[in-house]
Amino acid sequence: MSRMMAPPLPLVFLLMIHGVCSQWGGWSVSYSRSHICALQNSTVLMRCYYTHPTGHQIMKAFWTKTQINDNGEFPDLSDDPEYSRRLRFLGDKRISTVRLSHVTLKDEHMYYFRFITDQPGGNWIGRSGVTLNVTDLQVESPERVTEGDSVTLTCKSRCALTDRSTFIWFRNSLKILTESKPSHKLLLDPVRREDSGTYSCGVDGHTHISPDVQLNVMYRRVNPVISISPSGVIVEGDSVTLTCSDSNPPAEILWIKGGTIVGSGRVYSISNISSGDSGEYKCKSSDEHGEKYSDAVTLNVMYRRVNPVISISPSGVIVEGDSVTLTCSDSNPPAEILWIKGGTIVGSGRVYSISNISSGDSGEYKCKSSDEHGEKYSDAVTLNVMNPRGPGLLVWIVIAVACAIFTIIITIILYAM
Structure with missing residues (x-):
């Protein structure tokens, strides 16, 4: 086994003398926190407790972020243009508190408290200092999510926030009201297709919000x-x-x-x-x-014609005994339809059918549409019903007369010869 070498006697004496001086000398600076993790754009409080020997009067007390500058002096933060508008000193003779607002990543540094008394050499700096870290927020999400999975979204920071923080969550920029206590994790179990959207997180009471992250639920x-x-x-x-x-x-x-x-x-x-x-x-x-x-x-597309229109089926020659259908196309939804033949109402409805048609059904037909907008009439259409026997007999009569005339003419010609 190796044995640790004891320090030389003069060194032990010097360490003892330093301890006594620190304890009895009455000079001290102790910080309430040695490390602070703050959210971007938030406000930070740094506090320390300090003492000095009796008989000394404080001439100046200030916070600095440099232990020494080129001139061997400690620059006062309140004289720095980057801090002067955001810095405010609070406290009493034994406590010094500084409030720094709207912190950014540029403010990450070690900060120290320094005070100067009215006695020669009567000044002190708390060299242990306060470390300030500034963080933003980022949402960590799985790359691929399928409906029914258990999904956890995490609101991450680069350091553990010093203050007790209540996290808030947003979907599509609207705050999510969760059943469980708000935390830096959002559980979607099971995840549904309706959960698709952009997610972001923040801390209650602070303005900083993380960038949006897209959650795309497959289904x-x-x-x-x-x-x-x-x-x-x-x-x-x-x-x-x-x-x-x-x-x-x-x-x-x-x-x-x-x-x-x-x-x-x-x-x-x-x-x-x-x-x-x-x-x-x-x-x-x-x-x-x-x-x-x-x-x-x-x-079902609704429409209204300027005037109703009649179509006839079949559209060719109509012979006695046929079945004929007249259709009145007027509007959708349809209006009330009446059928008129030669000034007399003969039917109603969008379709007017005539089965076993006869020559007495020949004539002009119109349809009239009526609704809350008024009445409109179609143009007239004519039904001309043909008699299948009539035209045949007439043809034979014409042929017979023609034959008789032809016979008489031939006989006269022959007789004259």
Whole structure:
């Protein structure tokens, strides 16, 4: 075993003399805290207790961040332009407190208290000093999060804050009201897709807030879902947006109307919508897991014509015994419809049907639409019902007369010869 060498006797004597002088000399500076960790832009209090021998009167007391300068003097912080507006001295004859506001990273330093008395050589500096560290806040978050996981976000600082701190959390710049006691950790268990967004943290009572961190929660729907904007009544000329919410990250999206592909992408927009855009829409999501279809949604575009219009089916020659349908296209939602033939009301409703039509049904037809905006009439359409037997007999009569005339002419010519 090695033995520690005892110091030489003169050194022991000097150490003893120094201890006695420190204890009996009456000069001392003791700091309430030797280390302070403060948040950016916060206010810091540094305090010390000091004594001096009796018979000395304090001429000047101040705080400094340099033990000595080029002139062998200790610069007073209150004379420094970087501190003068932010520094305020508090305290009494035995306690010195300095308050430094709006601290920044530039303020990280050792700080000392110094006082000077009226006696020659009567000055003292507390050389142990106070170490000031200034920190910002950063949110630490997992890189990849899946719905259902247990996720912890941590509000980190470069040093342990000296003051007891109550942490606050923000999602999308709105304060989060947590059920548990606010701390530097935010637990999301289980995490949901609605938890996606930007997160930041701060300390209650302080203005400094950490930079935003994006939390992106991955998920997959069983089937995609369509949302419509605007969600109310859709009128001709409006702009309508269909959104397919399927998964995160999104799959490949196709839009289908009545069996026909009409678009792609998560959003399908229709500007200046018309009645022709009415119908059922679906979205189909496709990825490496397969294909999935949303339930159908129906777009029902409201419109109003200037005047109603009549269409006839069938549109060709109408023969007695046929079935004929007249349709009055007026508006959506439809107005009240009346059918008029030669000044007489013959029916109502958007469709007027005539089965086993006869020549008595021939004539001019109009439809009249009526709603809170007034009445409007269509142009007249004419039904001309043909008799299948009439035209055949007439043809035979014409042929017979022509043949008789031809026979008479031939006979006269032959007789004259």
